[in-house]
């Protein structure tokens with residue numbers, strides 16, 4: 085028998101098996117009316133009400149619903165409501181500028197736009213056929229509790245469930261098409277490898293727009309895991325909520341755990357969650373010192389995964405397996421600093437240039453309306469990650485460098501070309517190269533090397549301010565260095581790795 089694997093399975097199971105349990109604890113502090121504690125029965129009922137509301141608006145199967153929001157129950161429920169009935173959810177990065185957001189709404193052809201009231205002031209000019217502010221307008225204008233939603237006419241696991249826009253090597257972000265099958269396989273294998281159980285409490289320290297919160301909303305629903313969204317990353321606030329809600333599982337980039345470590349140093353009394361909490365880290369190779377500190381100072385279990393938005397994300401996993409038990413803290417941290425071994429059903433390889441290639445059921449269907457980029461990424465039947473890496477005798481992958489011209493700062497991708505375009509639009513700039521410089525806090529810091537035009541002048545602050553009005557703040561250079569020339573190869577290419585080498589790596 086073949087039954088399509090669709091994301092609806094996860095919320096259906098939550099309702100059937102864990103209907104009475106609190107499924108989501110909404111953010112208490114937010115501009116919209118908080119939803120408080122929602123049982124999984126209530127989450128499922130609201131998801132149906134959203135789908136019925138979309139029916140009433142005439143939003144058909146395959147149409148796109150874009151949402152831009154900080155983490156909240158309303159953003160989370162859309163991951164269940166929208167794809168379950170054959171529509172496509174487009175969760176957008178809330179840090180983007182209005183122009184960037186406008187491009188995405190336009191490119192995906194969104195029929196519906198849902199906006200967090202906190203972000204609305206920046207996005208007031210952006211329209212779509214239907215537009216609701218999350219909160220009262222959404223509750224009374226969209227949700228229809230008086231009607232049953234029309235079922236998806238022909239559920240298909242290969243159809244697109246979500247589109248996640250991600251910055252790559254091009255100036256414009258690309259829309260990663262995740263199918264229901266991608267999401268299903270990611271959520272179940274992730275749950276298995278991280279040994280998620282119905283005793284877990286999961287806190288969303290990861291922005292949910294990023295790769296659908298790594299698919300963990302689906303894993304959590306299937307197993308009745310209580311989910312606690314947090315809107316803003318703050319180390320002390322994370323610790324307080326771990327204590328308040330008995331959180332056992334969290335995920336995020338190294339920058340999140342650095343914030344928690346700083347807050348723990350000031351924390352009065354025993355750090356909450358000692359011996360209870362497991363964290364899953366990805367986005368950048370964490371220094372082994374951070375790993376050792378997480379285990380010693382917090383007493384939290386450290387797990388690493390590696391993957392991309394294009395791979396749902398799970399490709400590899402590195403858990404503190406039984407064999408690590410007898411290692412010294414330093415050797416254990418070293419073992420855990422590798423990206424990991426392939427998740428079940430994933431195959432990894434490297435090509436002659438050392439680029440990591442992957443095959444598996446979590447790999448994207450393609451980029452939305454971008455056949456050239458899709459063909460390039462999937463050339464030869466393997467997904468090209470753009471990361472350089474090597475595999476040791478134990479089969480463990482270590483990511484050593486990045487072949488693609490992408491900077492990862494605070495866990496978010498930034499296209500160097502996009503930033504270069506913006507710096508270059510400053511009238512005093514003759515030449516620019518943008519690179520990621522290793523940085524303790526951000527992983528990498530967006531840094532612009534600038535050659536000024538003959539007779540022109542500009543200060544670092546002026547160039548940064550120029551960028552901040554045009555692109556998201558996190559993409560703007562944090563540092564600008566003026567140079568007389570930017571070294572190039574004989575063919576005129578800038579060798580970014582050489583530029584990066586002139587900056588010291590972070591201490592490990």
Ligand code: AMP
Nearest residue numbers: 366367368369389390391392393483497
């Ligand atoms: P994104 O698509 O925004 O999730 O970013 C994916 C990129 O993050 C990958 O291509 C890698 O460059 C980087 N990355 C993710 N996980 C790891 C890891 N465990 N170690 C090193 N880099 C990682």
